[in-house]
Amino acid sequence: MELKVEKRDLLGKKVESLRKQGLLPAELYGHGVANSHLSINTREFEKIYKEAGENTVINVTIDGSVKPVLIQDVQFHPVSGDIESVDFYEVRMDEEIEAAVPLEFVGESQVVKDGLGVFIEAMDEIEVEAYPSDIPKKIVVDISVLKAVGDSIYVKDLSITGKFTIKVDPETVIASIAELEKEEEVAAPEITPDQVVVETEEKKAVREAAKATKGEDES
Structure with a gap:
């Protein structure tokens, strides 16, 4: 080009x-x-x-x-x-250099498809070292291997076919499946029979007081 x-x-x-x-x-x-x-x-x-x-x-x-x-x-x-x-x-075409290569995630994780987990992308590019003509345009990562919550893909799992060296720790996580956050259920307050009686008596007392006040006003 x-x-x-x-x-x-x-x-x-x-x-x-x-x-x-x-x-x-x-x-x-x-x-x-x-x-x-x-x-x-x-x-x-x-x-x-x-x-x-x-x-x-x-x-x-x-x-x-x-x-x-x-x-x-x-x-x-x-x-x-x-x-x-x-x-x-x-x-210089005869000197190796370092470059950031984008990661392309392909495939589909069944656990995510089933709504049991969420896909976490920890990296979107990775540093490599190579001669300029050997730098890959992208590195493909197949996420279909992530089959359960807690599964991860590490740098060491990448399928490398080109003439380049990855300059990142092999144990670095590239992507993983995390558990979906559960919505907290708010429990309804418990009401005992004694509380019901007390509330009923209180309401009765309020009504009686209101009637008495009304009678005094009419007289």
């Missing part, structure tokens, strides 16, 4: 004029690489980002020079959700 970018001179609040032209402000940096201020076509970047995500190496062309990069960070507008800026990290 390739993306053409251009160097820019506009900085700070002035980059807003770029967005009005359908361009995004971007930064390029890396280990031992001087920082570069860039601009890219918004639509072209959106297409690349949708396909590559943040774990696939893409080639950016700057003044005829091709550089392998990862999409390091994407900033979104808090209201519209539009992309506002992008960071690229230049990599």
Whole structure:
């Protein structure tokens, strides 16, 4: 995948004029690489980002020079959700790097389907180490193996087929099934026969007093 970018001179609040032209402000940096201020076509970047995500190496062309990069960070507008800026990290294809790879949960837990438990997602991404070209786009986690309340999937349970190393403790929980919280039942107050008699006598006394007061008023 390739993306053409251009160097820019506009900085700070002035980059807003770029967005009005359908361009995004971007930064390029890396280990031992001087920082570069860039601009890219918004639509072209959106297409690349949708396909590559943040774990696939893409080639950016700057003044005829091709550089392998990862999409390091994407900033979104808090209201519209539009992309506002992008960071690229230049990599060396012969050096291993660490990257966060998203976890994709597939399948269905029968205990959750039966309404006996709730699925808890403890992690949504995991750190790996690999050469840039070997970084997986995602790691699939099958949750159908969670068959009872208390069952868990650990990092050590992941099915790894690529050329990368997971940099997380194997005993770390990725997902689990927890017990559904039960609604507390409020017990009705107990009333003894003695209480019923007392309440009845009290009500009778109130009625008698009311009658007496009414008789005095009429006289």
